[in-house]
Every structure is written in structure tokens, then in C-alpha cells.
Amino acid sequence: MVDKKKLVDLYTRTLKVRLFESKVWDIFGQNLIPGTLHLYLGQEAVAAGVTAALEKTDWIQSTHRGHGHVVAKGADMKHAFAELLGKATGSCKGKGGSMHITQFDAGVLGATGVVASGLPIAVGAALSCKMRGTKDVVACFFGDGASNNGTFGESLNMSAIWNLPVIWVVENNFYAMGTPIKWTCPSQSIAQRAEGYCIPNKVVNGNNTLEVYEAVVEAVERARAGEGPTLIECQTYRMKGHSRFDPAKYRPKEEAEFWLSQDPVEIIRKIAIEQGALTEKEADKIKKKLEKEVNAAAEFAIKSDYPKPEEALEDVFAEEVA
């Protein structure tokens, strides 16, 4: 059973990601964000459920759709926002932007613009946790589309033969850009694919933070006990299109209506209230507080300066030699 404190945490995390992303969408609409953007709106329960099951010292590996993961893991929202705007105060000093938003000291190994390239890195990080004798685990996020890349097979295999503490988190939002997963994957679920690698796997409702959390807690326990990797497929849906100019017209109306009615924030709020962890009033109070934080973060970012052009030359190589 999940205790009340944890339920409050699950609600707070889910809402935090929602509010952050809503603000990002808002500012994006004002044309303040350069380049493109892959919003996490709609998938909040996955990031929140996964990170709530991790300790601060555990790692996550993120993707091109990474803001939600990073914010849920506890990255500073001011620096996250500033990174999206390309400001010098960004967590990557404006060198990464939306697709590379990363904060190492919050336990984020990196967000990557190359689909499926994070899986090998997660293998190495998990190997490192094991070889260094820590009890840390690595949760690796990737999409349904990413599971068609070769690194999926390579990395699942390596994690299994070496019994590594990795939790493979598939965010199955059913589309890779405009390509539905049913066009590219012959099996019923992506989780099924893990079976060839003898990796325990599970499909969960990725719009239900509690369900995601409970599955990941089990996987984390296995990983910390030295019992190796688990794959969890979280079925979810994006509220918006894939990126900047995508109205997501390719999604059948009924399908979209169904999924968009399954609001992750509403779901976890209802659960927390029903289980007596929160009153309506307390839930609203948390929301007000988070809104304030998010607004302050956005304001900080908007007011921050851009990097100086010559800063483009810095950080290519590290200097000190051990």
C-alpha cells in the first residue's frame, strides 16, 4: 500500500510537470523559445511515477521529449526554463536547449536528440553503479518509436546478460511523429519484445501515476537486490502534436477523445483525495504554490541574459588531467 505522504508526492510531481509544460506551451506561443519543442503534456504520469520511485542519487536517462523527466527528477525549474530559452543561466548554459535539457546534480545523465541513443548510455551507467558497488539504479526513458532502433536490442541484451540495475521505461504514446506503432511493431505490446531477452516486463496505464509508481517500485527493488533489469511499458498519449507545427491530425478522433479524457492530473488528484491523502482544498493549495514557482522560474528565464557569442567556444574539452 502506498502511504499518504507518497500519494501527495505523486500528485505534486504530476502537477508540477503539467504546470511547467503548460507554461512552456504558453511562452512558446509568444515565440520566446527558439527552435522546436517536444512537449510532454499528457505524459506527466510517467515521469512523475518513475521518478517518485527513485532516490536522488539514482540516475535517469532522458530523450528528445525530456523536460518532463528532468523537472520530475528534481531539476531546478529556473535553470530548466532558461535552457529552453537559450539563456546563459540555463542548466546547459544555453548550449543544449530543449532536446538536451540536463541537470547532472539532479541525477539526469542527459537528454538526447538522437532517438534511442540513450539506451546504451544507460547500460554503461548501470554497469558503473554495479562495478562501483553503489545501490543506485538507472531509469531509462524512451518512446515506442525508439524500440525499433537497433540499440534497443543491443542494450536490453547487454543489461540482461550482465544483470544490470536498469529500468527500461517505454513511453508508448502510440506514435513516432506521425507513424502509429501498429505500422512498425508486429507484436501486441512493446513489453513483449523484452521476453526474447528474458527481461521481466509489464504494461501499465501510463496516465495513472500510481500505477506507474507501483510498477517501478517493484522494478527498483529487483534492481537494487541485484536481480537485473525490468521493462515497463507505460501506455499514454500526448496532448499536443509531436513538435512545433504538428496539429496531430493523423490521430483518429475517437482515439484522441478517449485518451484526452484520461487526464493524468485529474486521475492522481482523484486517487489522492479518495484515499484521504489530500482534501480538495489542500490539493488547490499545492497547485497555487506550484503555479507561483513555475511563474517565477519563467520570469527568471525571460529576464536572464543570452550568453556572449564567444562563449560558443567554451566547453569543447575538459582541461584537468587526473
Place this chain on the structure above:
Amino acid sequence: MTEMTYREALKQGLREEMQRDERVFILGEDVGKNWGGAFKVTKGLAEEFGDERVRDTPISENTIVGAAVGAAITGLRPVAEIMFGDLITLAMDQVCNQAAKMRYMFGGQTSVPLVVRTVFGGGKNIASHHSQSLEAWFMHTPGLKIALPAFASDVKGLIKTAIRDPNPVMFFEHKLVYDKKEEVPDEEYTIPFGEAKIRREGADVTVWGTMFMLHKALEVADELAKEGISVEVIDPRTLVPLDKKTLLDSVKKTGRLVLVTEETKTGATTAEIAAMVQEEAFDWLDAPIVRVNAPDTPVPFSPPLEKFFIPDHKRIADAIRSAL
């Protein structure tokens, strides 16, 4: 000093670093005790350090390098071996998009202390998928350091520097140098990156070359000395960082430059070096820079074809004469 092969010196460097720093480990296909590496470089290390630290992997090049990246950014010092240099094509994403860029795109939040060892070059009649020389691709990727030692005494010091460097280092060996012998200091030493070595002093012409071609250039220089031609031979030892000064000083002294590598000509490292010298020492040049490379074809199999492909003594000697 002990005379030993390049292979032995390299293994000694690896062994010393593994003894010195428990974060150092080796991973790659067949590096462990059943085989000891396709070229036997790691033979014996698994017995000595265990198969956790000399780790056989599946045939998964992209994930071998990616795992090294993940291990490097979380506190270990991996040395990944790619069995043949041609196969690094399968790991280009992890080498060029991840390892090389991570520090930069994350604004200096991390560094990526890993070494990727692999072997280049022809001469063994193993055709187009096991014989290329691809160093220019990596020289063209900001964020990677590149070492290409050609001598036993260098390989020991350079592998140790590579392992201690906080950046990704591409460490390129050549199939035909593993058995070459040289006196190697017994004590522990490192060789700084970015310091070329003048392998032979000369006054008439500078020859800059890498890997196995460097050995050929030195032999040619000995032959030409009999004709009264004095050749200075420079071994860069690392391409990134590049020791421009030693090369430019030599060119300013001799006024003539011949560049020799086993790469196919178009877009080779020799093109970059030639352009750099034109930019920085044009006024000192008394003749056009001459490049000796392989022709722009895949590496052929049949012995006469491969022999034609790889620059030989005669082509190097002719090139030197043509520069005089």
C-alpha cells in the same frame, strides 16, 4: 630499457593503468580470456584482473561505445575496444554524437573520460571491411582527441595519457605495427598529447606521416640519404591536439613538405595539414606541398591490387624527389 613489441608495450601501459586506478576497465568483443583481443593486445589481462574488468561483450558496437560513455560520465574510466576500425561505423552515433558532444551540449556539466581503441590499415589482404584508415572522420569531429602511435615506446606512454585524459580519446593502432620492436623504458611514464616527435633530423625536405606509413617514410629517408638527400621525418603522435609548431618550424627550416598517410586521398588528414601549412607558413615554402595517399577506392583484396592501393617506398621516394 627493454626491447619489446608494440603489442607488448601497449599491454604494459594498459596493465599499469589498471593497477594504478581501479576505475579503469576494458570492454569489447573477445577481449577476455578465451581470445585476448583479435590482435592479442589484451591477452592475459583477464587472467590478471578478472573478467569484470576485462569484459567480453556481445557484438554490439554502438552499445559497447555507448556503455563506455555511460560508465565514463558516472565515475569509471573505460577503455573500449572496437575489433576492427571499419566497424566503428556502427558506433558513429555514440562516438560522434554522444561522447564528442556531451560536455559541450550540457554546458560543461560533465566530461567523458573514455578511450576507444581500434585498429586501422591494410596489408593483410582482408579487403574492404577490415582494412580502412578512417582517422579524418574523427579529426573532423570537435570534442574528440586522437592518438595514433606508431612506435612501441610511444604507445605505452600515450595509452596512459589517453586513459588519464578527462576527454574521449580515439586511440588508433595499425595492424602492421603490432610486431615492431623497440627499446621501451621500464619505468612508468606518460607522453603528453600535442607533442610531435622529430623521428629523423634533416635539412632538405620535411616528411610528415602517420601509423605504418611513418615506418616506410623512415626507411625511404635512409635510402635517400645515400643519394645525399637529407629528409626530416615528423611523427605527430596525436592528431588532436595537433602539434603545429614542430611541423611549421620544420617546414620553415626545409622549405618543402611531403605528407604521407594510408588514407584515401580526398578529405584525408593530409588535406587538412596541407591547408594549415599554407595558411601559416606559405612564405617559407619553396615548392608545392606533395601528398602521398591511397587512391579514392575501397581497399581491394587481391595482393597485387592491395599492393597498388597502399603507398609504397617508391611512391614516397618519388614524392620526396618531386618536392626538391
